[in-house]
Amino acid sequence: MQLYNKLSADERALLIDKAGKDRITISFYQYHKIENPTIFRNELFVAWEKLDVLGRTYVSYEGINAQISVPAENFEKLRDQLYSISFLNNIRLNVAIEQNNKSFLKLTIKVRDKIVADGLDDESFDVTSIGTHVSAKEFNQLLDDENTVLVDMRNHYESEIGHFDGAITPDVDTFRESLPIIEDDLKEHKEDKNLVMYCTGGIRCEKASAYFKHKGFKNVFQLEGGIIEYVRQIKTESLENKFIGKNFVFDERRAEKVSEDVIxxxxxxxxxxxxxxxxxxxxxxxxxxxxxxxxxxxxxxxxxxxxxxxxxxxxxxxxxxxxxxxxxxxxxxxxxxxxxxxx
Known part of the structure; x- marks a missing residue:
């Protein structure tokens, strides 16, 4: 049984053109204890290949992190397949702001030690004691509070092209580098400030919020669904957009335009x-x-x-x-x- 991609990116691009079908780019993540990530990975590959899913997915003992695309006609089948997995039932699927049929050109599912390389010893703190998830509306309200400190949990090349107005944007290459920097910079405000975090789709903030609570921060919040879900909510609910520039994404599109600003x-x-x-x-x-x-x-x-x-x-x-x-x-x-x- 084939459990890996055999086509090159160029070959896949030609097949996408020939098929002439619109594709939907989505992302999702879920922290959950997976007993055997390799078996789970193989089952996913077989199921997704049948649905012509393309993209990059990491599976580990702590859960799953996926950025994928699927033909629009197979979207509901993919959703049903995911919902049939107990810990993914009703999982939120972040649909991309801007669509591109060639956002991904092959299917790669890898087993990793962690679904995000955070460099943390998870045994040293309660990873389930996370911060408060907030909607786009609640997020905007927190930003209007003078006691809020807003932190971008992404890397320098991501925040360089777009970020929330007034956010602290650590000059780091990796997520793991930002954690001690943020803790040190904000150590005097662990009790008197709202620590509000955001990232692309929410996964980095999920673990970071538990880490910062463990480090003594009292009021920890994270943007539910990250920038992707924020943009969807401000459009559907006609809210003020406080994000300037583009949202960096990890596929062939490289970025999604959120505002007309070029920063x-x-x-x-x-x-x-x-x-x-x-x-x-x-x-x-x-x-x-x-x-x-x-x-x-x-x-x-x-x-x-x-x-x-x-x-x-x-x-x-x-x-x-x-x-x-x-x-x-x-x-x-x-x-x-x-x-x-x-x-």
Whole structure:
């Protein structure tokens, strides 16, 4: 039985075009003790492949974290399949703000130690003692309270293109880096301030809220469903939008527009721009912001060194990459010294 994807991204893209069907991009997560993540993972793969589900999903002993797309005609079947799983019954499915049939080009379901790399010792505190979930309306009301401290639990490259007005946006590369920084910065306000957190879909805040309560913060709140659900609620309930710019997403779309504001700038020339791209040099693949003018001038590369490499024959490029591990040491996110206007 096939339990892994066999098609390349290009092959899958052609199949999507040929099918001519609209797809829906969704995300969801659930913390739950899964006795055998490998068996659960395999069962999911078989069920989802039948429904033509694509995307990236992590399964662990602590639960599931999924970002996927499905043909619109199969959405209800997918929902029914998820609801048939006891701990996923009536799970909230965050539907993307903006749809793109090629948001994902293959189905990947991986077993991980954790569904989010938080670096926390879960045995040291009660992970179920989470903060108070608040709706978009309640969230806006908290932001109007002078005793509220609003914290963005995402990474620098996410908040750079969009964030809530007045939010603290830690300059970090990973979620685990932000936790001790936030605790230290707000240690004088553990009892007299409302600690309000948000992230893309809510999963990072779920664990962080329990962590900060364990650390002595008395009034901890988290935006229910994250930015994605917030945008849905402000539209359906005609609420004031307090988010400026774009919401970064981890698929081929890279971002969803929430407001017309452009708050970032091209990392190479400094002109206002907020679209991320990856360096064309596959040995670099740096994620950075590049305007069309710089893309043309630099051949979609982040530096002159990478530009020289992409001019070489493909076989020579492969030879230069040989033996180099594709890790976070290579796939950085906007931290290259070659970028003059990086955050």
């Amino acid at each position: 970032a700038s091209c990392h190479q020339c400094g002109e206002p721009f907020d679209v991320h791209t990856n360096c064309a040099n596959d040995a670099c693949h740096l994620l950075f912001i590049q305007c069309p003018s710089c893309a043309e001038k630099m051949d979609n590369c982040c530096s002159s060194e990478c530009q020289e490499i992409v001019q070489l024959p493909l076989e020579k490029q492969k030879e230069l990459r040989k033996g180099k591990a594709n890790s976070n040491k290579i796939f950085k996110k906007g931290r290259s010294e070659a970028l003059k206007f990086k955050k």
